[in-house]
Amino acid sequence: PQVTAVTGYPLTHTFSPEIHNAAFKAAKIRGRYVKIPSAPEELLLIPEVIRKYRIIGMNVTIPHKESVIPLLKRIDPLAASAGAVNTIRNSPAGLEGYNTDMLGIAASLASVxxxxxxxxxxxxxxxxxxxxxxxxxxxxxxxxxxxxxxxxxxxxxxxxxxxxxxxxxxxxxxxxxxxxxxxxxxxxxxxxxxxxxxxxxxxxxxxxxxxxxxxxxxxxxxxxxxxRACINGKTMLIEQAAASFTLWTGITPDRAVMRKAFEARAA
Ligand code: ATR
Incomplete structure (x- = not known):
């Protein structure tokens, strides 16, 4: 299967596994999104973990979004402007860092x-x-x-x-x-x-x-x-997940399925 993951510490509250695994299933891809917690002193090992287990992509969450940058080969300009990475892509040229949180904000504002x-x-x-x-x-x-x-x-x-x-x-x-x-x-x-x-x-x-x-x-x-309009963080969460999923798989995931997975997790 195509393995994707999230790292951070702690990882108790994350909704991402449910959202991504639902997207894999709907896209009929044999894929899996797993949690790999890493304490600050363990973050250095993450690039090796990604390569060793052929993880195609990983989300990075609190407290590592800034400290992960020096561990990556290339940083996308948008992520560089924020000084923060929430998405790693394992490309043939090396590990690349992106910031899909920013794309999630953009999509949320566009939606209203x-x-x-x-x-x-x-x-x-x-x-x-x-x-x-x-x-x-x-x-x-x-x-x-x-x-x-x-x-x-x-x-x-x-x-x-x-x-x-x-x-x-x-x-x-x-x-x-x-x-x-x-x-x-x-x-x-x-x-x-x-x-x-x-x-x-x-x-x-x-x-x-x-x-x-x-x-x-x-x-x-x-x-x-x-x-004029109110919007909560749900669209941002779904859209950052969808943008990461596309970076990793090249596929546009089904947002409705992702929202449903979110709601089931929230309930
Ligand atoms: P994150 O990386 O998730 O943004 P952070 O770096 O801990 O987390 O920043 C949290 C932000 O929320 C800070 O701006 C913090 O304000 P302070 O700089 O005064 O700490 C703000 N914050 C946290 N709890 C808050 C509260 N109860 N009321 C208002 N602001 C709060």
């Missing part, structure tokens, strides 16, 4: 007709997820602001991408796009919204990267304020 070009966009958060969002929105031509609980981290990220760092208390209703890249509102985390609810307008598209719960406090408040 949000073209970031020239738009005033606000990213909430300053971690790895926010970095991928900033890199994509910059490439897509948005005018970028970043806000974060810890302002100094917003400043560091803003400097990296030529964005503005805005303090939470200085936020105004000035954005066509607001994208949450923090875990605030996620199941198991604080049930709260990461920004004041006075910043929504009728023209705002609000995206939350969280997919559990489907409606976060942020999205509920945005909806109540009558914003």
């Amino acid at each position: 007709d949000m073209d970031p070009k020239g738009a005033e966009a606000l990213i909430i958060g300053a971690g790895g997820a926010a970095k991928a969002a900033a890199a994509y929105l910059k490439v897509a031509g948005a005018r970028l602001s970043i806000t974060n609980r810890t302002h100094s981290r917003a400043e560091t990220l803003a400097e990296l991408f030529g964005a503005r760092a805005v303090k939470l208390e200085d936020l105004a209703p000035a954005y066509q796009l607001i994208l949450n890249a923090t875990p605030a509102g996620m199941s198991g985390f604080e049930h709260c919204s990461p920004v004041p609810h006075t910043i929504f307008t009728k023209d705002t598209v609000v995206m939350d990267m969280i997919y559990d719960p489907e409606v976060t406090p942020l999205l509920a408040a945005a909806k109540a304020a009558g914003v």
